Amino acid sequence: xxxxxxxxxxxxxxxxxxxxxxxxxxxxxxxxxxxxxxxxxxxxxxxxxxxxxxxxxxxxxxxxxxxxxxxxxxxxxxxxxxxxxxxxxxxxxxxxxxxxxxxxxxxxxxxxxxxxxxxxxxxxxxxxxxxxxxxxxxxxxxxxxxxxxxxxxxxxxxxxxxxxxxxxxxxxxxxxxxxxxxxxxxxxxxxxxxxxxxxxxxxxxxxxxxxxxxxxxxxxxxxxxxxxxxxxxxxxxxxxxxxxxxxxxxxxxxxxxxxxxxxxxxxxxxxxxxxxxxxxxxxxxxxxxxxxxxxxxxxxxxxxxxxxx
Amino acid sequence: xxxxxxxxxxxxxxxxxxxxxxxxxxxxxxxxxxxxxxxxxxxxxxxxxxxxxxxxxxxxxxxxxxxxxxxxxxxxxxxxxxxxxxxxxxxxxxxxxxxxxxxxxxxxxxxxxxxxxxxxxxxxxxxxxxxxxxxxxxxxxxxxxxxxxxxxxxxxxxxxxxxxxxxxxxxxxxxxxxxxxxxxxxxxxxxxxxxxxxxxxxxxxxxxxxxxxxxxxxxxxxxxxxxxxxxxxxxxxxxxxxxxxxxxxxxxxxxxxxxxxxxxxxxxxxxxxxxxxxxxxxxxxxxxxxxxxxxxxxxxxxxxxxxxxxxxxxxxxxxxxxxxxxxxxxxxxxxxxxxxxxxxxxxxxxxxxxxxxxxxxxxxxxxxxxxxxxxxxxxxxxxxxxxxxxxxxxxxxxxxxxxxxxxxxxxxxxxxxxxxxxxxxxxxxxxxxxxxxxxxxxxxxxxxxxxxxxxxxxxxxxxxxxxxxxxxxxxxxxxxxxxxxxxxxxxxxxxxxxxxxxxxxxxx
Numbered sequence: 001x002x003x004x005x006x007x008x009x010x011x012x013x014x015x016x017x018x019x020x021x022x023x024x025x026x027x028x029x030x031x032x033x034x035x036x037x038x039x040x041x042x043x044x045x046x047x048x049x050x051x052x053x054x055x056x057x058x059x060x061x062x063x064x065x066x067x068x069x070x071x072x073x074x075x076x077x078x079x080x081x082x083x084x085x086x087x088x089x090x091x092x093x094x095x096x097x098x099x100x101x102x103x104x105x106x107x108x109x110x111x112x113x114x115x116x117x118x119x120x121x122x123x124x125x126x127x128x129x130x131x132x133x134x135x136x137x138x139x140x141x142x143x144x145x146x147x148x149x150x151x152x153x154x155x156x157x158x159x160x161x162x163x164x165x166x167x168x169x170x171x172x173x174x175x176x177x178x179x180x181x182x183x184x185x186x187x188x189x190x191x192x193x194x195x196x197x198x199x200x201x202x203x204x205x206x207x208x209x210x211x212x213x214x215x216x217x218x219x220x221x222x223x224x225x226x227x228x229x230x231x232x233x234x235x236x237x238x239x240x241x242x243x244x245x246x247x248x249x250x251x252x253x254x255x256x257x258x259x260x261x262x263x264x265x266x267x268x269x270x271x272x273x274x275x276x277x278x279x280x281x282x283x284x285x286x287x288x289x290x291x292x293x294x295x296x297x298x299x300x301x302x303x304x305x306x307x308x309x
Numbered sequence: 310x311x312x313x314x315x316x317x318x319x320x321x322x323x324x325x326x327x328x329x330x331x332x333x334x335x336x337x338x339x340x341x342x343x344x345x346x347x348x349x350x351x352x353x354x355x356x357x358x359x360x361x362x363x364x365x366x367x368x369x370x371x372x373x374x375x376x377x378x379x380x381x382x383x384x385x386x387x388x389x390x391x392x393x394x395x396x397x398x399x400x401x402x403x404x405x406x407x408x409x410x411x412x413x414x415x416x417x418x419x420x421x422x423x424x425x426x427x428x429x430x431x432x433x434x435x436x437x438x439x440x441x442x443x444x445x446x447x448x449x450x451x452x453x454x455x456x457x458x459x460x461x462x463x464x465x466x467x468x469x470x471x472x473x474x475x476x477x478x479x480x481x482x483x484x485x486x487x488x489x490x491x492x493x494x495x496x497x498x499x500x501x502x503x504x505x506x507x508x509x510x511x512x513x514x515x516x517x518x519x520x521x522x523x524x525x526x527x528x529x530x531x532x533x534x535x536x537x538x539x540x541x542x543x544x545x546x547x548x549x550x551x552x553x554x555x556x557x558x559x560x561x562x563x564x565x566x567x568x569x570x571x572x573x574x575x576x577x578x579x580x581x582x583x584x585x586x587x588x589x590x591x592x593x594x595x596x597x598x599x600x601x602x603x604x605x606x607x608x609x610x611x612x613x614x615x616x617x618x619x620x621x622x623x624x625x626x627x628x629x630x631x632x633x634x635x636x637x638x639x640x641x642x643x644x645x646x647x648x649x650x651x652x653x654x655x656x657x658x659x660x661x662x663x664x665x666x667x668x669x670x671x672x673x674x675x676x677x678x679x680x681x682x683x684x685x686x687x688x689x690x691x692x693x694x695x696x697x698x699x700x701x702x703x704x705x706x707x708x709x710x711x712x713x714x715x716x717x718x719x720x721x722x723x724x725x726x727x728x729x730x731x732x733x734x735x736x737x738x739x740x741x742x743x744x745x746x747x748x749x750x751x752x753x754x755x756x757x758x759x760x761x762x763x764x765x766x767x768x769x770x771x772x773x774x775x776x777x778x779x780x781x782x783x784x785x786x787x788x789x790x791x792x793x794x795x796x797x798x799x800x801x802x803x804x805x806x807x808x809x810x811x812x813x814x815x816x817x
Contacts, residue, residue: 013712049414053561053622067623068803071416079414089337090330101326102415107318130337150415 001027001062001076001153001185003048008057010043010209017043019209020057025187025202027153030180032196033189034300035206041189042082044206045156048187049079061154075103078147082158082189084139085131085146092134092142093118093127096149103150113149121145121175137168144175148184155179155186162191173199193297203296213299220299227252228272229292230263235285248278260288326417327425328432331399335433340395345440348387352444355379373451380448381462384441388434388470389501396430397477397497401490404482419557420567423478423550430474434467461535468539468546469508473501475549482556508538540582544575561622565613565644569652572610573642576603576656580663587667597681600664604685607657608692612719614649615700619715619792620799621645629802640800646700646715647796657689683775687765690778695726697785704792729760 003025010018018040025031035041046052048059050070059066061076087095096117100110118124121141126134131142140160147155157176161169177199180186187204190196196203203220205213213220234241238261245254245263250271252264265271276289335341359376412422445463448454480497483490511534551571555564583599621629625643630636641652664682699722707713713721736758741747758764759777 013714051413052559053624068627070624074414074416077414079411081411087334089334094330094333098326098330099415101329102412102417104416106322110322146411 003059003061003154003185003187005044005048005059006057008044008047008059009055010040010047010052011055016209018047018054021206021209021211022057023204023211023214025185027183027185028180029201030176030186030188030199032193032200032203032296033187033206034191034193034196034203034296039206040209041206042158045079045158045187045189048156049077050074051079075150076152076154078150078152078155080143080147080155080157080160082162084136085143087131089130089132091128091130092123095131095142096123096145099146100149105150113151117145117149120148120178122171137164140164140168140172141175144172148179153184155184157186157188157190159190160188193300197296200296203299205300217296220296228265228267230265230272230275231288231290231292232261232263232279232286233259233288234261235287241279241284241286244282244284245275245279248275250275265291325421325425325428327422328428331425331429332432334399335429338395341433344387344391344395345437348383348437349440351383352380352441355383356444356447373448374453376451377445377448377454377459377462380441380444381466384437384445384463385466385469387437388466389473389505390498392430392433392437392470393473393477393501394494395433396426396474397481397494400426400478400481401483401494404484405487405490413559419554419562422557423482423553426478427471427475427550430478431471434470434474438463438467461532465535465539468542469505472504472542472546472549475546475553476501479549479553479556482553484556508542511538544579547571548575560618561624563625563628563644565617565649566642569642569649572606573652573656576659579603584667593676593678596664596667597677600660600678600681600685601688603660604657604688604692607653607660608688611650611653611692611696612722614653615646615696615722616716616718617644617646617649619646619796623803626801626803629800631802636800636802640797643800645796645800647793648800650696650700650793654693657693661686661689683771684765687762687775687778690775690782691762694778694782694785695722695729697782697789698722699725700792701785701788726762730762733758733761 005021005023008018008021009016021040021044033041033044043052047054048066050066050073054067058068061073064072064076066073085095090098093114096114097110100114105113118127121144123138123141123145126138126142131139134142140163144157144160147157160176161172164172176186176188180199180201188196188200197217200217202216203214204211213223215223232238232241232245238256242254242256242261245251245261250265250267252266254261254263256262263275265275267274272291276286279286279289356376359379413419445459449456449459476497477494480490480493483493485493548568548571551568555568558564579599583595586595587593621643625645628639629643630639640648641655642648661682664678664685668676668678668682699718702725703713703715703718703721707721759774759781764774765771
């Protein structure tokens, strides 16, 4: 399943909430959809979930148009909004059963799928509890279970980790990874970038309704950090390495910092590999060679300005 | 699996999911449990007190009559007020908490949501009926009431409760602030009470032959008048149903299509019904009520039409037929200001034509029908003139920096209408004050200000005033023609498009 968003536009009066957004992602991948508040993330997700109609542009799920065939698209999408279920007088099991029925699931298939999502989201012990009586983390799990109850190939999750404690976040992360392993295409909007960094294969960064950066994690890192800060430690003194490394191609600066030599290299991971191979080839006793990792948060901070419309 | 289990499973799979959810929630609801207990307690107490206190009445073989009235009153209160209030408040809460939005990410349709809610209300009403059945049966044993009357009262109450439930769902479906919902709920409650009172007055007047001056053969029996009322109430329930579905649909959907189709069908059926009634009873008042009733209803839908959007999104355009004739019909029935106005004008013209044709064909000159023609035409012309004027004012003055969204056009129309009605009165009041000639305030003196619809009541000089009204309407119609033409030109089916454009999107 491929999700392709093609020049999506949504205006609210004079406000351009979404202004020509284009991106694509595929099955088995978790893609982070990040941006400051008011960037247009929720509006884009609502458009993809067929809850709103774009002013212009379209999105396609394996060629099925969100605008022209919303009924078909709804069966393919599981949407988890940024608000929690608030039903009173209904148990977790009844809630999930209701949505399974609403997707047209019948008989044994419906019962099996509801039981499976209850087991998947670890809700078996809570199935007879009313939703109102649940904690926020439990409600989030119910909301995720509801989104996957009809086994959709695409998941759109809007701030799924908001307000969760660290344990619940770890659990959510594991659930998402499990869903990606099952072959689902997952688009996750979140502010908690450190959580996403570890599980996402790619990211779409949006600001003021426009995509400012998109791609796989490697591509984003490469694009945002053409220079790398390397840390090198040697078995004996660092002076020899210091002198040698400054003559090597791509090395911009090198300075001693405690037991390490900090080197700024203009190049990608292949350049790092070449530099290390060169040092070893010259017989220098390198025992530690690492570079500072760039995470999603760093990229996000470097490409966005925090502006809202 | 046994055959019975298979049947149960088959039925279970086909029940509207909303009904399943709502009934599960009703079972747990304290309000529903409390209402049932309260109802049973009051009924039990009523019967006990009546039998203890009014022992003479119980012995005179007419005791059932008074007790029936009391018990049906309690039953009506629960079915007509409490159940609709429960249904309406639940839907209103779901709408405010965005839960209904989530339903629209599933395969469930807006129509199924409203049908499910209404069916749940019907089931609750049926439960209240069954709970009250033993007490009401007791009244029959006390004598003084016959079974047909008893069943007739229960049937009328049921139809009224159905209508009230649908009205409550309509109010609940409106997406607005909680304060506004409370206000709308109070209006709905007033409408319920007013309609109930009007229905009782109608039955009483029909029973005693005071209806619209009709007498003799025009007077229907109690059962016939109740059947008419039930028919009208059910027709109204259907209209409220289509409107509730329209409110639940997203703005981008083809919201008005079911309502316009329903109203067109209702227009034809009601015309046939009014005509047959007239043939049967000989009283032309049914045609008069039909014509003026439809003029008022079409005026209301004129307000709706001018407040609709001027353009169609892909979700409507994908259903526009390619065949020219079908496209014309679709233009009239689909959501959209131009089509809505055209549909209202078509039905308005047909309504006036129907009255003229009946009058000519059956020589009904000098009757109430002839007078109703002036009223019908006047009401429809005012609706069109004010509607188009408001729409024109919005497009000219409120589409730039000072922008009024199309869905508020009805407010602008009402404001212009209020100005048109009140300004002449104030002018004449000033003149009368200045000249000390208070006869200036008589209707015939200021009726020449054609902006005030009140002059329809004044028969003298009606002809020239209608000419002015026609000129005003014609003027705004002419001024709106370019906009209308643009609407027709834009009403085209969506073209198939190539979906896969390599390089159009960025892969994540």
